[in-house]
Amino acid sequence: MLKVNELFKEELKVINMGLRSFANDVKSQDVPVIHVDWRPVAGGNKKLSSLLSRLKSK
Amino acid sequence: MVSKWLIKENSYYDSVTLMIITKEIEARDDVENAVVVMGTDLNKDLLNNVGLLNDEINKTTANDLIIAVRMKDESKFDEILAKVDELLNKKKSDAGEDYTPPTLDSAIKYMPDSNMVVISLPGAYAAAEAKKALENDKHVMLFSDNVTIEQEKELKELAVSKGLLMMGPDCGTAMINQVPLCFCNKVNKGNIGIVGASGTGTQEIMVQVHRMGGGCSQVIGTGGRDLKKEIGGLMMTLGIQALANDDNTDVIVLVSKPPAIEIAEKVLKTLKECGKKAVVDFIGGDDELIRKYGFIAASSLEDAAYKAVALAKGEEPKDAPIFTESEDKIDKLAAKEREKLASNQKYLRGLYSGGTLCDETLKLFTKEFGGIYSNIPLTPEYKLEDNKKSYKHTALDLGDDEFTVGRPHPMIDSYMRQQMIVKEAEDSEMAVLIMDVVLGYGSNEDPAGSLADHIKLAKKKFADRGQYLCVVAYVCGTKADPQNYDEQVKKLEDAGAVLMPSNAQAIRFAMKVVRGVIKC
């Protein structure tokens, strides 16, 4: 049995890394979620906000 | 400054909750300092040192909780009390949200039974974190793009070897165990499972299934590149197998842009092996191949949903009606719009937030009219020279790179679309303006409201010129979505838009209006 099928039988418990709104949306549905306060390693790209601008067509 | 306090006798609250309360109170501008401690002798000593001790607090024991605050305006203390009560009565998962661990590892240690990691970090880091998640036996939804195809291959191969989901990169829509993730609508539970390589395509099918009285068991996203040769449909294959094993899924729907033949064959073969009924929408791709394998081909996203719902009920899948309303009624409505147009108004202009919805429009339009310009054209000769300057019939995907540099995606923020509406309204040769309004989690909380004024403005510009602008809109959403669906529809109708119940019907209606004007 694929792990995916096990997932389908479990309660979804989410770890969110990145846009906080995704975590908030999950939380608003009473699903356990942890938001990771992620920081890039030293020298990393600090323009996290530009991530939003690079969302591809969906 | 006044001192206010609250004592909770014989009260035991876990330390995380107490810390959160302290932080919440101290975050207020009108609070100088706050102390949240058990009434031990030492803590009372400390309170004394900072001038917060009084007789009542002095009487507390080590088993009592003290919340002491020094604040500017004591009339606001009730607000603090209300907040404290709220926090003390919260469930742990709420308190957990305020604890934001700094790394994936610490998050996993804090919630070891987590099973899904959703990643929307910048591409450069996203792949590494996705890999870590998979190595820790977690399923992954990778929203980020800017991940190389080599990285995608490595991630998906790792995932498949472990039987884990690796949804993405560039995967914006999924629903697992009835929980919408990222950009996704809330739909009824049911026996239709979807595996999609295209975000709004998946959303449209889900939404239509719901509208038609069906429901979804699981919705698995694969990311936009899954069916490319280099990836070979790894996630679509896994998704099909998972749905095959899922007792709650009776019908499988696949949606993607047309894949290369060998990948299409591979996917259809896997579908055949799973033995369940299926509908496949390769959006404008090879229907013959689909039928060859014994599956149902769909001519539109709506049609895919329509056929899936029929199969799910054990009925014969028929083609979706061209229009939900009688064609007679639609013709009358189209005629009504058309007769108000001025003689020089000829063109259709589309402003889309959903890339696949735009793509479906381009395909349906091209079938009838032969050609339409776009920033994501079907063939190179219809590529616009300047994406911000529409030419003849044009439909734009405003979620594409050029329009989203330095700006949020149009599903989140309507600014770019508002500007484009105003711009298009300058063109007196435009006859019909068509747009999608996508609801669901992740989307703007009031997309219709954010567009209504600009629609009215555009209509007014045309009226002032002695012309008429026909506006067609489609709300891709359900009544279960966080936005109020009925209100969204009403706002658009009040602005003068004609609403259609699916993306396909919207463009068909728009074509009826335009066709009456142009001989094709």
Next chain:
Amino acid sequence: MIKTDQICVINALKIGDGVEEILEKSDSRLKVHSIFEHAVNLINDNDWIITLLPEDYSAGPQAVILAQEDFAKFKSLGLGAADTLDFNELISIKNSQTIYRRSGYKPVPEDIIKAEGNNIYFESLLSQKGNKNGLLGKENIYSRYAAPILSEFATLFLQKRFDEAGEKLLGLIGLGPGLTPSGDDFVLGVFAAIYSFRMSEDIISGLKDIMVRKAKNKTNIISYNMLRQGAMGGFIEWVEDMADAVIYGDPQQIEAAFSEMLKIGSSSGSDISAGILFGMTNILALINNKEVK
């Protein structure tokens, strides 16, 4: 008393090595003391607490670990604070695994140099990743209050005046935020270091007696139970792992153990770790002093 005829007995998976004694002393009659999301405290007439925990939580000497479903089942019984129950009618410990404290069974560490290196590494790890809301922080009212006490302890400890040093530690009990106040966590950490290092009985007894006899009124009953066990060498497994990692392990083990510590409470894990660090530093100073002589 709660009627338990209709309720199936829950089987405990693991129990700490102090549980049976508590049950015997109280004839298994306990009162519900407090209920948390992931823990239920039961207390007897002598203020000894047994803590029920779901699996995957670190077990201490007074803990009873239940399977997730059983823990949920127990909570769904709807027992509230001050309800009395007969433990043996609800939970069976017959088939459970007993977790014994390790502190009495370790050899004296031989590689002091390694422990010193580890201690320095541990210190930098704490300052980077520890939660600074309690005693670990340097800028808050609690750590400023504690600072003179700690330096007095260090002086006395080095002079082998262990009883007096113990009184100093007592001066931290009840200090600071948290359900288990930061000071209590810190002191627990000091004990963990002392026991893990297999310090001799004369050192330990001075510190231990003070804690067992005098700490009770200075803090709440939950924290006191933890401290009393710690003074007698009983700790939750994560705390023992942390102290062991610093004394016997390598940087990777220290990091791994510390990640577990961070799961404890809000700043408790960090405060206990700070106590372990402080204890280690003083022990190493004491040993080096001995060798110098």
